[in-house]
């Protein structure tokens with residue numbers, strides 16, 4: 377079998393036995409279907425790699441040629457944003473209208489926060505967490521026995537610091553206990569004492585959930601003034 381392959385590779389007629397010489401590479405036979413029938417002695421020689429007739433063997437062994445700098449791809453152009461001066465628009469008027477670039481930094485001075493929404497320093501023990509603790513302590517924060525219908529004239533009677541009610545979204549709250557806990561300060565909160573505070577509340581901080589903040593302070597529901605006309 378081995379001699380047959382050798383003759384097939386070299387083109388020479390098969391010979392009965394070729395003595396092993398250093399320049400003859402023995403190729404092991406491929407795993408074929410006549411494997412079991414092969415009666416020759418086992419050939420454990422390693423196949424030549426690269427193969428004897430491969431292009432690699434034929435090619436002259438030269439070191440790989442590296443690209444010189446001049447033949448490399450040119451670097452990409454410098455992006456315009458990298459060269460602009462911060463705070464100064466570099467867009468021409470015609471480009472400004474058609475460009476899809478993000479707007480450049482504004483040169484306007486930052487807007488000062490309005491005095492209207494200043495936070496006040498809360499006294500120790502009056503943090504939002506302390507309010508949450510007081511709410512859930514079971515302390516009576518309503519000051520009334522049952523929820524009632526409250527007309528504006530009744531609401532008006534509760535506008536002092538030690539008895540402050542307000543109405544927000546139709547619900548009337550006794551906010552007396554909450555006054556020292558209000559992050560915006562007592563003074564701001566007292567502006568809505570004894571009246572409907574819905575508008576002021578919403579225009580100051582619509583995101584605050586009054587319903588949750590003052591749930592244990594609910595005293596009733598705002599109704600329109602009962603008509604005094606007698607039939």
Ligand code: HEM
Pocket residue numbers: 492493494495496542544551558559560561564565567568573576577580581584585586589590
């Ligand atoms: C009675 C219902 C009210 C409750 C439950 C309440 C609750 C709160 C809460 C939880 C904050 C903190 C908000 C935050 O940090 O984002 C706050 C802040 C503030 N509140 Fe009120 N508030 C009430 C009414 C009012 C009213 C009627 C005014 C104004 C007239 C007012 C003015 C402010 C101001 C100026 C701040 C501080 C600014 C800020 O937090 O950004 N609040 N209030």
